[in-house]
Amino acid sequence: MQFLARWDNERLSATTRGIPLVDGIATDDIGTRGWRPSRGDLALPALTLDETAFAANRDLFLRWCRSSGVVVAPHAKTPMSPELARSLREAGAWGTTVANIQQAAVLLSHGERRILLANEIGGLAAGRRLGALLSAYPNVELHAFADSPEAVATLAEAARVADRRELSVLIELGAGRAGARDRAAIEATMAAVLAADRLTLGGVAAYEGAVATADADETLRAIAALMGCTVEAFTMVRAAAPRLPLILSAGGSAYFDIVARALAPGAQADGNATIVLRSGALFFADHGIYARAFTALDRRGGLLIDGTHHSAAQSFRPALTLWAEVLSRPEAGLAIAGFGMRDASFDQGLPVPLRVFRDGVEQDGLAGRLSVTRLNDQHAFLNVAPDTPLAVGDIIAFGISHPCTCLDRWRVIFGLDADGVVRRALPTQFG
Template sequence: MDSADLVAHYAAAWGERDDLPPLGLLVELGLGRAGLRTAEAAEAVLRAALDAETPRLRVTGAGAYEGAAATADPVETRARIDALIVATSAFHRSLRRAVGPERPLILTAGGSVFFDLVMAGLREVLAEDKATRLILRSGAIFFHDHGIYERGMAALDERRGLVVGGEPVSASEGFKPALRVWAEVLSVPEPGLAICGMGLRDVAIDQGLPIPLQAFRDGAAISGAQDASVVRLNDQHAFVALGADSDIRAGDVIVFGLSHPCTCLDRHALLYELGEDGGVAGALALRFG
């Protein structure tokens, strides 16, 4: 919530109906996407929210999202994230003073790449406020990927950001990509080119094209995918450039890694779970609100 107008709309809706569940309001600070940009603006929204409180409509915490602050420059990215977390800490202290020491509060931030910076930056304010719970929103790491988040974990390792039991551990080794797309080779119309049955309707492309990982023929692994690359997608087909010595043929199957699982999962109604033997062990229904 980053607007006093939104507070007024929520207050009106919850005041007109008694069948709505209790609603907690999080004041959002932001940089690069939504969220309040200044301390003064955040304080104004907080005052509006506190003035509108009822037993079923209450301020329950503060939130931020640091991922949108990232840029192509890692130094600038770090500075922007640090500034956002400092502002979030300061606002949370102000919020705590406003509601008193007893009210349980939520403090939420932490995407899938910079959650270590969030934890480090908010450690002090959390240590002094035992009635506040930190919630990290690191959704993509449940699937991880072979692209943007793989690079993000490598950068996290460079800053030794993942600490378990007081010791730095490797995020790149700890997080393994779990999402892949399997596509049949439909045609090899000319040397060096394979057409696969996978396209824009199947995979994410906003953070990079799919990456060939392994090829199979009659259920057995074969070579050829390691030197291949996806060069173009259309609706239902992938154009895959093959290495000079590739023996990829029509009927083979190529397994592709993905970059950015969020924009791949929303293209599917079912996600198939593979067992240790490579066979389908289950199916997960996907739903998006």
């Protein structure tokens, strides 16, 4: 299957965005070239990852998890980079989360062996596809979501095709997206799992991000209600599986502190349950929705780590930068930069100019006089304050909002060291 392809010994060329006009360069050799995006060494636009910031975000969040008595299985859908998924696991993540069978196949082919399949996958044909994949990895620990007897039947088919003795099923509670909506649906889903020969109750799960609204108080009430239903469902699952180790899972998203506090008492009282968050985008942070989320978290008290409060807004650092060149200054007050909707996320806010470089030298004060007003396919329209000496050929570093819908536009992102030099290429594997 195509999505099982590996990047081993891959050679990248000018057909890969960001790569200069070279005949071909192995991914392992990228870090030997001394390329700096600020100097124009990359073919722009290009997306880079500040590896120091990413590592700091990783270590900070894992410290918070340990202090809060939870674990994390980072959602791989954000970068779909096996290298980054492995780095998170090696640093202490409990496992990896995926959204579909294709993502599971990519992560399994790169050595991941504990996976949350945090979504329903469809009907019996999908079950057979999952079963075929699992048959190639008989020792993988996989926990899959179900919110109906039909979803359970799909997973039973997967277990049959894979000839697995047991497949763990998490009963998903939901509001605003998938998930069982009431006690009757929970009971019906549980009964289907218990009646299936090859399935076992593995716990409960929910995704709180789907209930968020523009009203902060309403959002908190909706999350509290969903977490209450999740705890109630966990009690039902525990009664049906009195001795099994169980999972209590939530998305984490922008509300990881809230869901951890809501689920902790039940897990602690149970004594044989693990709270598993699925946070993924926060490891990258951003200059938009996550920056706002961290500010809101600080209003709730910030990060409590081993008894000490830390500011989330000051501690998490944006790690992604989009680099583009000024293509045109066609009229006063307007500049056209060489990136667009094919290169950057825009669903949760437009990119933000951060720094401007000319011939590799930063032009202090210029970025603050620019703003992105709109995008089309491959052009960004920038409002330029009067008398701003922005010139054609200047290179602008932009911060983005919403890492998930930015990273999926890129076949390769470039890891930068603390000096802004490219140290490696990180291929992505979006289906």
